[in-house]
Amino acid sequence: MQDNNDPVKHALPPTSGNAAQTENRADQRNAKPAPAPKGNAGKATGYSRRDFIGTVAKSAGVACIAAVALDQYIRTARATDAKALRPPGAINEEEFLSACVRCGLCVRACPYDTLKLATLGDPAALGTPFFIARESPCFMCADVPCAKACPTGALDRDIADIRDADMGVSVLVDHETCLNYKGMHCSICHRVCPIRNEAITLEKQTINGRAMIIPTVHSTKCTGCGTCEKHCVLEEAAIRVLPRSLGQGKAGRNAAGRPLTGHGQLKRDL
């Protein structure tokens, strides 16, 4: 407590003598720069216009530095890993981060402990809810309790049907390891799919002269729940849920400027 820099001392009552010293120092500081402005306001408060402008400039500087630093940091920290999926009903990722307060009510509402709040080092922005399909998929509760629990609109509380959910899209990413492509009838992804025979169908194909049945995802039906990815029998899943921006192509326009139809229409546009 012998420290002269201790703010406590400066705050002590005048009887201690320290306050007087502080005042003297303040006077010297104010006296050094050019004569104080003549305005009455300056004299009355002992706080010159120069001081005021200086303070405002410094403060604005601090605010701008804080804003820019935070902005730069967020641009790196906001990136959500492709394997981290948002709960059903999530609005698009850009808007999601303006709405989600990271309260975890969706996590509490999930009866399967699928959802988690990201901690530091998790593949989603700090504190936001996500799940990893390979660990625990979305079980597609008919009443969508997680979305209904959201207090901010980051998840659409009015989602009518879990089949409207758009957590991503399932893609058979690896033809080289998929057992069906080796001529086997694994088809586990097809059998576990909760949107049976609609989101994934088995299509007969002849490849190199051999008849095969190939699991085929229909993006307009798939909700991205990840049950197929969870149950793929390989050590690393050959079928995975990806964000739609990664998992789907999109046809552009032809040379005549007419839209090409039939490919890559986004689910939300249908």
Place this chain on the structure above:
Amino acid sequence: MRMPFTRANIHAFAEWSTSEPRSYAATRRGWLFAHRIWLLRRLSQTLVLALFLVGPWYGIWLAKGNFASSEILGVLPLADPFIFAQSLFALHKPILLAVIGVATIVALYLLVGGRVYCSWVCPVNVVTDSAYWLRDKLGLTRDRKLDRRTRIWVLVGALLASFMTGTIAWEFLNPVSLLQRGIIFGIGAGWGIIAAVFMLDLFVTRRGWCSHLCPVGAFYGLIGAQSLVRVSALQRTACTDCGACFKACPEPHVIMPALKGKGTHLILSGDCTNCGACIDSCYVDVFQYGSRLSPKHAAPEAYINAPATPSRIPAAAAAAE
């Protein structure tokens, strides 16, 4: 060695653990006197967290969610006004439930004080109070001066960044959210940021985080500047100038006008957290909790020392207004 919890040992420990600012009151009025509000605060901080933890631990769902937004007993929504403000700056259109939750909290802060969150709820307060206590025990005096208004500009920066990025910007590193959410949902590697706050307060700046940098407290302080419940230096004539309250207070500048001024006895600065450290540490009972509406606390001294007649009390109230 065989009897570590003898009465003498407990007394010795209590004496050793008492920080210097509280020792004035502790030696004269006892350890419990010097820590009575401190104990209540720690109890309050523990109970609020417990409210959220008995659900996941024992299946008793009193409160769901966390301090950012919650649902109490399945009906009452509560939501953090600072996060809400950032969300507005990020141009998110709020839904009614969020507005109700925020309005409830703002009303509460207007009643009991905005920064009551800081001292009675926030778990980071325990971290920074511990750092301050350890500073005292280790005799660390290094204090890199920061302007206490820095937090206001960090606050402005956070709102600007929310607008620039279209996100709730401060939540990407807010240690306050990180810790409370971490305790309720799991903290992972988040301990690092909390440790950094502790180190800042211990080695770099006295009361660095809560009293200089944290924009969350700054925001609640703006709300709470108008709040009803305030600490009152009602018995300021009894002050012995020992300085204990100034040393114990996390925002010492708030005390001076009420304690040494001639006007209202109430500490009116929004920076005051209503933590009651001044009440605990004053061995002559200068401070107590009071209300902005009470003529007794709001009135200048003359009215208090003069024998009050029933007709004069309303006049005193009017004078104070």
